[in-house]
Amino acid sequence: MKISCIIVEDIQIAADFLKKFCDKSGLIEVKGHFLNVADALDFLDKDQADLIFLDVEMPGASGFELLDRLTYSPKIILTTSKTEYAFDAFQYHVNDYLKKPFTYKRFLEAVQKIGNETDQASASSSSTSTKAILPTQPSQSPVQSDTDFLFIKSEDKLVKLVKDDIFFIESMRDYVKFVTAGKSYITYSTLKNLEEKLTGNSFLKVHRSYIININKIDDIRGNTIYLQGNQIPVSKDHKEELVRRLNIL
Amino acid sequence: MKDPNPDRFIFNERLDRTFLDELFEGDSVYAQVVFEDFLRDLPGYWKDVETAHMNRDNNGLRTSVHKCKTLFGYVGFTDIQQLCQQLEDNCSGDQAAQERPHYHLLLTRKDEARQVIENEFKRLKIFNTTC
Numbered sequence: 001m002k003i004s005c006i007i008v009e010d011i012q013i014a015a016d017f018l019k020k021f022c023d024k025s026g027l028i029e030v031k032g033h034f035l036n037v038a039d040a041l042d043f044l045d046k047d048q049a050d051l052i053f054l055d056v057e058m059p060g061a062s063g064f065e066l067l068d069r070l071t072y073s074p075k076i077i078l079t080t081s082k083t084e085y086a087f088d089a090f091q092y093h094v095n096d097y098l099k100k101p102f103t104y105k106r107f108l109e110a111v112q113k114i115g116n117e118t119d120q121a122s123a124s125s126s127s128t129s130t131k132a133i134l135p136t137q138p139s140q141s142p143v144q145s146d147t148d149f150l151f152i153k154s155e156d157k158l159v160k161l162v163k164d165d166i167f168f169i170e171s172m173r174d175y176v177k178f179v180t181a182g183k184s185y186i187t188y189s190t191l192k193n194l195e196e197k198l199t200g201n202s203f204l205k206v207h208r209s210y211i212i213n214i215n216k217i218d219d220i221r222g223n224t225i226y227l228q229g230n231q232i233p234v235s236k237d238h239k240e241e242l243v244r245r246l247n248i249l
Numbered sequence: 250m251k252d253p254n255p256d257r258f259i260f261n262e263r264l265d266r267t268f269l270d271e272l273f274e275g276d277s278v279y280a281q282v283v284f285e286d287f288l289r290d291l292p293g294y295w296k297d298v299e300t301a302h303m304n305r306d307n308n309g310l311r312t313s314v315h316k317c318k319t320l321f322g323y324v325g326f327t328d329i330q331q332l333c334q335q336l337e338d339n340c341s342g343d344q345a346a347q348e349r350p351h352y353h354l355l356l357t358r359k360d361e362a363r364q365v366i367e368n369e370f371k372r373l374k375i376f377n378t379t380c
Contacts, residue, residue: 011290011316011319011320013283013286013287013319013320014323017323020279057312057315059312081319101322101323103272104274105271
């Protein structure tokens, strides 16, 4: 069964690519294309779509303003040319974002995620699994690790991070944020994936949302780690391992 | 070296060929459509850039350059797309629109780009007609 979508995008070329990709996938029915937030909201007042492909920067109101005014909870895929919006995307619980211009492969990854999330939400249902229908694409890890450094894909480039410069890594749904002294970097990955890649004694998961660099700890008070001006919570499940690793007397 | 697939359209080396090959996946007919759309839309978007520049309208300049950036990206001008991004980032400051060095460079590059895409469009038309 196809899922319905609307496209909110003021640049025709970008909207045409989205329509083409939706048609090509055979899984998404495009109910409408709107050049601005006002027209999209007019449509959504009378009808609904399962999924919204939403541009951020448009004439008049921004895509985030549409999200503020939604009266139901469709899946949202942001389409933007800036990775800075990843922070805002996280705040709005956006399902994914596509950095323009994006290929069909990248589009399919985002849509497949929607299918997987829908599948998990209706796990008890006997309806056909969308995961079985959506074609899979091999995924290349955006984090490549070696001994003293690792490379991450951030803003269309490979950034080399010296492991010793990393303060901590924070989970942001399907993205992670690497915090270093100079800058923070966001990349498409999960903490689970990183745990497997970060070997050695320097890194430790202390909370379901945080992996820290033990060498950067300033002090620990109660269940909070003070680390280079940041406060990181320690969960009950991870405290024992933290104590063991720090060899606390 | 001979192209192993003589039926594949080879984009101008000025463009990001790797990206365009992945974007169009060999669909030269659709590439022709997109290149034609670029030639149709760029003049209007660029007019907004010029108007904002003349009126010293930083916000207007940022918004209009943002739209041009997307257009350049979809026809494989990755370098011009990055130039647009630099100009867009520059518009956030207090500097007057006229003083932005990237604007004048973009103006030059935009004209070159248009010429390249016009030629590519013609080549695509011939390619799609004869294949």
